[in-house]
Amino acid sequence: MAYQFIASHNFSFVPATNFSFARFLFNEAEHLKQQGGEEVFTFYWKNIENQLFEARFSVILFNKNGFSPLKATFGGVEFSEELSEASLMSFLKSVTLALPKIDSLEITLCPTNYLTEKQVQMLENCLKNLDFKEKYSDQNYYINVSERPFYQVLLSKRYKQLLRKSERLGFSFQACRNPNLKEIHAFIARSRERKNRPMTMTLEVLERCFQLFPTQFYVFTLKKSENLLSVAVCIKISEHSLYTFYLADSDKYLGFSPSIGLLSGIYQFCQENKFRVLDLGIATEKGKLNEGLAFFKAHLGAESSLKKTFLLTFEKKL
Known part of the structure; x- marks a missing residue:
């Protein structure tokens, strides 16, 4: 089967249709433009x-190195389930030859549950055959959305009790149509400061994301009267996956574990809007496990998958 290799520099070519694979927001042109860097190459x-695009891969150049992504949860290669390993290898080899002279190329792949087992194996085989080395691997947690209520998803008896308690106390869940982003950002920043975790996004950047991606970014809240108990900022990564980007709670209500009630509402939102996966994000940082976070996500009933980062170092010619 014959293929055409297309290289787009700084979005000189951006097809809108005819893709034969699931496309992820982080690899779309509009999101890539927000990630910074010096140059962007997208390969098709x-x-x-059949005139279908069966693979896509974007690389952002910065300081003589290539990144996929530069600033996002993941980047990597998107490709059709029907693509053969030999064809995928040809595509990736063409990419490495088409890139300008750089010192290295770092790729963070999507979590393995976003692909079929065959796709995961094929992609990793190709990367290793091209001399990519695994830099580190993170544990990513997700909940498969089904007809089961969230109460049945929960593994921890304690979490089940806390969810029932939040319902009895009348905590109210809301998917916010016009969120007060200044209030939401400040709430999240306070929660992260309490946990000694830096705020990764300024208010200005958060506001820009909601302006640029109004149908992909969501705010969910859990309240008692007018008091904010818990907040989540979620991102629609694909038609079937909703990703919990920020999850925060108030120190005044920690005894109620309001995040559990909030996630229950988000899970129901996923059911109503035909999302198949609620992605809770990683419980590791560059391979280092956060045991408390992993415990929390696992006892919510979440499964874990791997999100791997690979590095290719190019030989320097004297």
């Missing part, structure tokens, strides 16, 4: 027979 693998 087009099936000449």
Whole structure:
């Protein structure tokens, strides 16, 4: 089967349709433009027979190195389930040859549950055959959304009790149509400061994300009367996956574990809007496990998958 390799520099070519694979927001042109860097290359693998794009891969150049992504949860290679390993290898080899001279290329792949087992194996085989080395691997937690109520998803008896308690106390869940982003950002910042975790996004950047991606960014809240108990900022990564980008709670209500009630509402939102996966994010940082976070996510009933980062170092010619 014949393919056409297309290289787009700084979005000189951006097809809108005819993709044969699940596309992720972090690899779309509008999101790539927000990640910074010096130059952006997006490579496409087009099936000449059916005219479908069967693979896509974007690389952002910064300081003589390539990154996928530069500033996002993941980047990596998107490709059709029908693509053969030999064809995927040809595509990735073409990418490495088409890139300008750089010192290294770092790729953070999507969590393995976003792909089929066959796709995961194929992609890792190709990367290793191209001399990519695994830099580190993070544990990513997710909940498969089904018809089961969230109460049945929970593994911890204690969490079940806390969820019932929040319902009895009348905590109210809301998917916010027009959130007060200044209030939401300040709430999240206070929660992260309490946990000695830096705020990764300024208010200005958060506001810009909601302006640029109004149908992909969501705010969810849990309240007691007018008091904010817990807040989440979620991102629609694909048609079937909702990612919990920020999850924060108030120190005044920690005894109620309001995040559990909030996640229960988000899970129901996923059911109503046909999301198949509620992605709770990683419980590691560059391979180092946060045991408390992993315990919390696992006892919510979340499963874990791997999110791997690979590095290719190019030989320097004297």
